[in-house]
Amino acid sequence: MNVDILLNNGLILEFNKKPEIKSITIKDGSILEVGKNLEKKYKATHIIDATDKIVMPGFVNTHSHVAMSYFKGLSDDLPLQEWLSEHIWPVEAKFLSAEFVKDAALHGCAEMIKNGITTFSDMYFFGDQTAESAEKAGIRAVLGEGVLDFPVANYQNADEIFAYIRKMHNKYEKNELIDFAVAPHAIYTCGKENLIKAKDLALELGILLHIHLSETKQEVQDCLKKNRLRPVEYLDSIGFFEGNVVVAHALWLDENEQNILAKNNSSIAINTSSNLKLASGFSSFKNYLDHGFNLSIGTDGVASNNNLSILQEISLLAKLQKALNDDPTILPAKEMIQIATIGGAKALKKSEQIGSIEVGKKADLILIDIDNIEAQPMYDPYSHLVYSSASEQIKDVIINGKIVMKDRELINIDAKELIEKAKYYQKILKLF
């Protein structure tokens, strides 16, 4: 039988199975078989030698702002509100355009692939251009179009944004890589009326809701003052959780808020680096784990992170939670990998298609080189991935059954051109 790709003799992290040296065949975008001696059974168009490589599901990044890639390092070391209102928003107001977003998003997609991300869930503007760049790069994306009460980018009001989301949803409905979502920015930038409209639209189209929530203590205090409710309680009071919701940040949830998220099958996207850098603070997740609602990993934008390494995120989060809980057994390595893969897929309501290596699922896979000094010896690949690995070890990336990075070379993107463009934009932005 003919197949598109044969991955030969890799250390496969198959779902619910012990890591083992096996092979994988891929046909029509999906995983056809996982087993031994597959080279005898199949004739493959592409053969990838996966000897001395870990083969695992690609990372699912559940909170990003991919087109902010040209704002990386533009302004650092400031608190969230000052950073947003005095630095990021003015630059966005001046420079955001369809062309800017298309270029910046392509840079961000390339950077994500180099970090082993095979799916990302974004929140930004000009989703059509981001979709174009994601498609070009060959990466899977859920594009949340940002909703705010005030005029932004090329929208005068939220109703224009809702109409745009409807149009984009129809345009990309049959696209294998792209989905759209409704992304009200936050409860302090979106009033009750628009939050309800956002929820209604998401329910009508059967798409995700993606919102920043409970990011700072100030946000919680302001919400209590204004609504006499904490942020999650407030959204619950207006029926927001009737939709499929991914809550980004969610650092300051009390017991009742955690119960609300658990009851509604909502997910949170944890953005450790961004929260630590902006000193938004950090709470213990021990309680969160006990409540059993779904956790996933986000990078946030590179303007606040300032990188897109999921390996770095999971290493940092695991260690931070151990320290905060005075408990080294919390969030063990295997659990961290699950949170960054199948946890993300569950958050995006895509766990039937992606997030693990299982026959019939989409072939979104990454290959990590372990034939080097930093990687040896290796007793447990999960431990190795969380505590010892860096993105530079990620050699090959396959998304939807297509090779998008081979030996760290991007297949669909001209890296040189991308770097030149970034340098060009850096000069312009610096002048501002």
Ligand SMILES: [Zn+2]
């Ligand atoms: Zn964010």
